[in-house]
Amino acid sequence: GAVVSQHPSWVICKSGTSVKIECRSLDFQATTMFWYRQFPKQSLMLMATSNEGSKATYEQGVEKDKFLINHASLTLSTLTVTSAHPEDSSFYICSAQANNNYGYTFGSGTRLTVV
Amino acid sequence: DAKTTQPTSMDCAEGRAANLPCNHSTISGNEYVYWYRQIHSQGPQYIIHGLKNNETNEMASLIITEDRKSSTLILPHATLRDTAVYYCIVRVRTGANNLFFGTGTRLTVIP
Numbered sequence: 001g002a003v004v005s006q007h008p009s010w011v012i013c014k015s016g017t018s019v020k021i022e023c024r025s026l027d028f029q030a031t032t033m034f035w036y037r038q039f040p041k042q043s044l045m046l047m048a049t050s051n052e053g054s055k056a057t058y059e060q061g062v063e064k065d066k067f068l069i070n071h072a073s074l075t076l077s078t079l080t081v082t083s084a085h086p087e088d089s090s091f092y093i094c095s096a097q098a099n100n101n102y103g104y105t106f107g108s109g110t111r112l113t114v115v
Numbered sequence: 116d117a118k119t120t121q122p123t124s125m126d127c128a129e130g131r132a133a134n135l136p137c138n139h140s141t142i143s144g145n146e147y148v149y150w151y152r153q154i155h156s157q158g159p160q161y162i163i164h165g166l167k168n169n170e171t172n173e174m175a176s177l178i179i180t181e182d183r184k185s186s187t188l189i190l191p192h193a194t195l196r197d198t199a200v201y202y203c204i205v206r207v208r209t210g211a212n213n214l215f216f217g218t219g220t221r222l223t224v225i226p
Contacts, residue, residue, distance in 0.1 A: 006158070034213045043202075044159070044216040093158045095214070103149050104214055106158035 002098035003027055006107025013084055013114055021079045021110045023094030029074035030096035034104070035067075038091040047092075050077040084114040119203045124221040127197075133190040135220050137203030140184040145207050148179060149214070150188045152199040159202065159216075162188065193224045 003026040013019050023033055031052045036044040048069055049057040056069035068080040077096075081088055095106040120138040127133040139148065147166050151159040163170055163177045165186075170177040176189040190197055202219040 004158075036216075043218050044153075046213050046215070049213060091156070095158070103151075103161055103164060105161065106151075109156065109158045111156065 002105045004094065004096050004105045004107045006094055006110055008110055009108060010111040011113070013112070015085055015114055016083055018080055018082045019084055019112060021081075021092055021094075021112075023077045023079070023096070023107050025075045025096045025098070025105075028096075028098040030077075030098070031074060033071060033077040033094055033096045035069065035077075035079050036093045036095070038093060038109075044093060047079075052077075081112065084112070086114045088112065089114045119205060119217050121201075121203055121217065121220045123218065124223070126223045126225055127190075127193045129195060129224050129226050130192055133193040133197065133222055133224070135188040135190075135201050135203075135222065136185065137187070138185045139203070139205045142183050142205050143207075146205045147207070148177065148183075148186050149204045149206065150175070150177065151202045151204065151214075151216075152197075153202070153219070154196075154199045162201075193222075195224050195226065198222060198224045 005024045005026050007022045033050040035047045037047050038044045046059050047062045050069045050071040052071045052074050058064045071077040091109050091111050093109040095104045097104050147164050149164040150162040153159045163175050165177045179186045200219040200221050202216050204214050
C-alpha cells in the first residue's frame, strides 16, 4: 500500500508555455503533499507544502505565481509551472504521508526540460 | 529537524555487506531516524526507520548507537541494483512536516 503516482514522468515544453504535473495518492488520502525540485547531482529541495482545501505554503525563494499548486481533493495535488524557462528544467518530485509506519511515500518524479 | 552528516560516497563489492554511517549528534528524544534511497532518475524509496532499538526488514538493518548520536544502515548482501544515493533523515514521526534531505551518500556497488 501507500502508492503515490506522478504524471507525466517526463515532459519537454517550449519556453513560455505552462506545464502541469499531477501527484495522486492511489490507496490512501493525503491532506498534505510536498513538492520537491532536484537539479542534477544535487539533493532534493522542498518547494512547497500542498494542503487540501487551502493555499499552499511556499519555501523562501520559490515564486508562488510561477509554481501554482492546487490540492482540490484528498488524493490529488497538481503543480503547474507557468511561463516555463530553461532554468526551470529540473526533476520535480511529490510526496505524501500515508497513515502508516513508513514515513513519506514519493512519486516517481517528473523530468521537465524547457527548450 | 536535526542535521545529519553522511560520507559523500562509498563503494562496496557486490555480494558483500554495505555499511552506511550517519551522524546525528543533535537528535532529539522524539526524533526518529529514517533512511531513504534514490536510484538515478527515480523518486526516493523508503528503506527503514527506528527510534532507539535496532531494526531489520527485508531490505536492510538499522543499527542505532545507545546514545542515538549515530546510526548505520546495513545492506547485508549488496547487489548492483543497490547502487543509489542513500539519505539519512531524522525527524519527529507525527505531524505533516516535510523531510529535509541532506547530501546523502552515493553508494556504488562494484561487480
